[in-house]
Ligand SMILES: Nc1ncnc2c1ncn2[C@@H]1O[C@H](COP(=O)(O)OP(=O)(O)OP(=O)(O)O)[C@@H](O)[C@H]1O
């Protein structure tokens with residue numbers, strides 16, 4: 064067992080651990096573990112049955128192996144599936160009840176939870192290992208009928224909504240990791256925006272992995288009812304450890320008629336050290352259904368962390384005139400691997416999708432864009448535009464683009480553009496000649512390369528994301 | 542200010558500079574003329590610290606050995622190169638670039654970063670002197686700029702960064718008659734007793750506006766003739782054949 068913190072933590076500033084006493088489920092993936100989770104969360108029986116059904120399906124499934132990044136076999140029986148700070152066994156009802164060590168943790172991460180110092184105009188749900196420890200601005204949101212709470216709380220307090228929508232976008236036995244998540248998911252956020260309501264602030268969840276040998280199985284469900292709008296952002300960090308930790312999340316979005324969901328991710332899980340030891344396996348299923356007419360779902364992701372990132376935030380464009388967007392920056396350095404992209408499934412008429420992907424690869428890293436655009440036969444007059452740009456830094460990294468295109472409707476058009484460039488020595492020289500050092504120059508050029516995606520992020524996070532882009536590439540050019 | 546002794550340079554075993562000597566004092570304007578491929582841009586690149594050249598000889602700037610300094614350190618100490626072919630940097634706003642650049646230089650000099658208002662005021666003033674529409678400055682750096690616009694943008698950067706030694710590599714090429722005059726005025730108004738210019742050009746017409754103290758003819762990597770402003774007029778008539 065190697066769970067000590069690694070000391071050379073200059074690059075990854077979120078690599079610390081918080082020393083709190085935990086309640087854990089015994090190791091191992093079995094019915095008892097699932098019952099333990101369901102029980103400790105005081106779930107109604109239907110939820111436990113749902114979980115057990117998923118677990119039964121899981122037995123027949125195999126881990127997918129078509130993806131490019133390979134990883135050593137995961138021993139699912141040697142993992143903890145539930146770990147929560149003891150102090151949170153009853154979810155604190157006020158901040159005074161939260162363990163000060165946890166408050167301190169979030170403060171260090173730049174997410175103050177206390178009343179006076181809260182981020183302006185941003186409501187935060189803080190998930191620490193397997194539980195949500197705090198949700199801010201709840202009262203203000205409740206006044207508008209908006210529900211923003213942990214999924215655990217929603218299961219208890221809003222069972223009708225959860226029953227109706229949970230698993231409606233990602234079916235129970237979709238694939239191995241999604242099904243695993245359905246069986247053992249622990250916490251995540253739940254959002255419901257009532258009809259004709261514009262959510263007055265950014266909603267965000269901050270995921271933190273703290274405990275060792277523990278998988279994090281996040282479950283998030285966002286429903287935007289008719290004519291509503293919400294912008295949601297998630298951030299992620301984890302301590303530096305020389306073990307690999309699994310984060311297998313399921314995120315489901317549902318947009319009804321004329322509704323819009325904007326979902327942004329800044330993923331900065333611990334990427335492993337420069338020799339490729341440790342880091343998070345970020346195996347995530349994210350899917351949104353544009354169920355109503357004129358609905359819109361927009362995914363923006365800035366992926367800089369994790370040893371392996373493997374995710375394809377997707378849009379199912381069911382409603383006529385619905386719109387799906389995917390804006391992505393994936394940065395891989397050292398030994399990181401990313402296989403990421405999106406799926407745009409056009410079902411309704413006049414549906415539109417847009418994909419802008421910027422992959423940046425440095426060190427010995429490997430970066431893959433994999434995306435599917437499928438136009439079904441009833442989706443007349445639909446359009447897709449895809450642009451995939453890759454930037455290589457150095458000679459030892461790789462970039463790949465695999466677009467899958469299926470067009471079954473002759474009135475629809477799919478456009479795909481792709482470029483691969485190396486960071487240009489002449490541009491660097493030009494910047495150096497103007498007084499910028501190598502790191503400033505790289506940061507400037509790379510942020511320029513990513514601009515179309517960075518622009519999509521909510522203002523408050525764009526600046527942070529720019530810095531993160533620069534930090535992730537530090538030391539990558541001679 | 543600048544002392545070059547016996548400078549030799551090669552790339553991939555090809556000799557480009559072959560024992561070049563040049564001294565520039567504060568307040569002076571030097572012009573370098575010479576046939577295509579004679580090594581003018583190479584000299585400019587070596588002075589500003591571009592990688593990829595093997596050099597011999599000595600270059601001192603304000604008494605300091607230039608080979609000890611990185612490209613950015615030279616820029617921070619006041620060496621500025623207006624590029625013969627300015628680079629395009631997609632996605633980077635021109636204003637942001639200017640400001641980042643100015644702040645890097647200020648930081649190196651131990652000054653504090655310029656605040657937004659002062660910066661905007663400075664840019665407004667300098668760009669209007671050069672007849673540059675402010676809209677340009679919110680465009681991506683040099684992307685889609687015409688040849689002449691790129692050159693003007695280089696001079697704008699010079700006026701904002703305030704270097705001690707400004708090297709202009711064919712800044713006049715590609716400029717229309719009005720722009721040439723504006724750029725020349727820009728140089729003349731910046732010129733003072735503490736700074737110096739090294740102007741690389743093919744054409745006397747620039748030197749009609751900017752009076753050089755010395756004109757050097759560079760051929761095959763060596764200065765083969767040095768004269769005063771008259772030399773330019775003679776070259777215009779006779780070409781280089783008398784000197785090389
Ligand atoms: N990186 C390089 N590799 C090979 N040859 C080079 C390289 N850089 C310059 N040269 C050669 O060195 C010589 C001098 O080039 P340089 O660009 O300095 O000429 P110049 O005097 O500026 O010419 P022009 O008036 O056309 O701008 C040319 O023959 C050029 O081809």
Ligand SMILES: [Mg+2]
Pocket residue numbers: 581582583625710
């Ligand atoms: Mg030249």
